Amino acid sequence: MSLNQSDLLFLRRSLPFWGRLSERERKLVESSAALRVHPAGSSLHNGAADCTGLFVVKSGQVRTFILSDTGREITLFRLFERDICIFSASCMLKNIRFDVFIEAVENSETILVPTAVYNDLNQSSLAVSDYTNQLLSSRFSDVVWLLEQILFMSFDRRLALFLLEESAISGGDRLPTTHEEIAKNMGTAREVVTRMLRYFHSEGLVALSRGEIRILDRKKLEALSAQAHGSP
Amino acid sequence: MSLNQSDLLFLRRSLPFWGRLSERERKLVESSAALRVHPAGSSLHNGAADCTGLFVVKSGQVRTFILSDTGREITLFRLFERDICIFSASCMLKNIRFDVFIEAVENSETILVPTAVYNDLNQSSLAVSDYTNQLLSSRFSDVVWLLEQILFMSFDRRLALFLLEESAISGGDRLPTTHEEIAKNMGTAREVVTRMLRYFHSEGLVALSRGEIRILDRKKLEALSAQAHGSP
Numbered sequence: 001m002s003l004n005q006s007d008l009l010f011l012r013r014s015l016p017f018w019g020r021l022s023e024r025e026r027k028l029v030e031s032s033a034a035l036r037v038h039p040a041g042s043s044l045h046n047g048a049a050d051c052t053g054l055f056v057v058k059s060g061q062v063r064t065f066i067l068s069d070t071g072r073e074i075t076l077f078r079l080f081e082r083d084i085c086i087f088s089a090s091c092m093l094k095n096i097r098f099d100v101f102i103e104a105v106e107n108s109e110t111i112l113v114p115t116a117v118y119n120d121l122n123q124s125s126l127a128v129s130d131y132t133n134q135l136l137s138s139r140f141s142d143v144v145w146l147l148e149q150i151l152f153m154s155f156d157r158r159l160a161l162f163l164l165e166e167s168a169i170s171g172g173d174r175l176p177t178t179h180e181e182i183a184k185n186m187g188t189a190r191e192v193v194t195r196m197l198r199y200f201h202s203e204g205l206v207a208l209s210r211g212e213i214r215i216l217d218r219k220k221l222e223a224l225s226a227q228a229h230g231s232p
Numbered sequence: 233m234s235l236n237q238s239d240l241l242f243l244r245r246s247l248p249f250w251g252r253l254s255e256r257e258r259k260l261v262e263s264s265a266a267l268r269v270h271p272a273g274s275s276l277h278n279g280a281a282d283c284t285g286l287f288v289v290k291s292g293q294v295r296t297f298i299l300s301d302t303g304r305e306i307t308l309f310r311l312f313e314r315d316i317c318i319f320s321a322s323c324m325l326k327n328i329r330f331d332v333f334i335e336a337v338e339n340s341e342t343i344l345v346p347t348a349v350y351n352d353l354n355q356s357s358l359a360v361s362d363y364t365n366q367l368l369s370s371r372f373s374d375v376v377w378l379l380e381q382i383l384f385m386s387f388d389r390r391l392a393l394f395l396l397e398e399s400a401i402s403g404g405d406r407l408p409t410t411h412e413e414i415a416k417n418m419g420t421a422r423e424v425v426t427r428m429l430r431y432f433h434s435e436g437l438v439a440l441s442r443g444e445i446r447i448l449d450r451k452k453l454e455a456l457s458a459q460a461h462g463s464p
Binding site for chain 2 (some may be wrong): 097098126130137
């Protein structure tokens with residue numbers, strides 16, 4: 001489905017390199033981009049079988065994961081409104097040697113820039129190539145962070161345990177506390193707590209607001225807290 | 233130490249984008265590049281404290297790792313002759329949010345292109361920016377592969393066990409077998425076996441030659457085979 005005026009506006013505002021594209025390049029993007037609708041649970045990208053293009057999340061939420069031979073999944077990262085995914089165009093990145101799967105967590109809409117078009121831009125525009133670098137660096141950091149959590153910290157488990165204990169103490173799902181307080185209690189840095197709480201939030205475990213953390217999925221939190229080190 | 237003629241030649245041949253640089257860019261690289269000597273065990277890059285530049289391994293072997301708060305290390309990848317490392321210039325990649333440490337495994341020599349120079353090229357040359365993408369994609373793939381091994385496969389453990397069993401059967405450190413045979417025995421693909429054997433080789437566990445695998449470090453192999461799933 002080609003784009004209406006409001007989708008075009010959304011796309012222009014979402015692509016950080018838009019202001020540095022030539023008139024010709026902009027026309028190329030606008031004429032080729034398409035809106036896609038994804039019911040919750042549907043697949044957006046199926047490993048090596050697909051290479052549709054780079055997309056921007058217009059609404060909803062999508063999840064990127066890798067898959068083992070036995071069908072076990074691990075979420076690499078989630079994407080929300082205005083987030084951009086390049087792994088659905090990973091065939092253009094010749095050194096990416098792993099298969100990524102992407103599915104809609106909620107009913108979602110994405111705007112797709114076809115692989116051939118994005119690859120052309122990437123080969124002709126420094127702004128786009130630089131953006132590809134930034135995008136790869138950012139996702140790379142997400143994955144290293146995940147690896148660190150798994151190997152070193154079990155900090156996810158410890159934080160889940162801490163939140164459940166606090167909830168038992170306060171007798172409810174609403175915990176009046178700050179990231180700073182939790183960090184002090186757990187002997188770690190506030191940034192570490194904030195980052196993990198955001199991850200919990202993206203996984204639907206907690207809701208975050210100023211001065212309060214609310215437990216949304218106690219069962220999942222309990223499962224996490226009971227996990228053995230190193231096998232999330 | 234500035235470069236002599238043979239080092240300059242080595243550098244030109246090692247940088248895949250050399251042929252696409254302008255005369256001015258080449259001069260900039262050649263006049264700023266420096267040879268560095270690293271005794272075995274010495275540090276080449278110390279997390280966020282350093283940002284010296286991109287380097288090419290001229291000789292020896294270096295190891296890139298991440299470090300936990302408690303001092304635990306995990307090797308992300310190793311680099312050998314002609315391999316190029318960008319993480320020693322990771323301050324120029326603004327979305328890289330993890331700290332990498334690099335040390336010489338053997339006595340090594342590297343040729344360094346300072347961060348400021350590589351960053352300039354990256355901002356002005358599409359060939360260089362594209363190369364940065366390729367380098368990031370390749371290292372990204374290494375790390376995802378490591379994550380998969382840890383989470384899904386325990387294939388490292390299974391292969392270590394297999395090699396030790398074969399060695400007990402044949403009564404020596406030399407196993408006359410092919411990757412294909414091992415793959416059949418273990419019910420997996422040859423590529424999977426080859427990749428893990430290369431990893432074992434880079435970790436000094438085995439030597440590889442045509443039709444033969446030789447066990448070099450039986451103790452390490454035993455330690456690996458005894459490991460619990462998910463905690464390498």
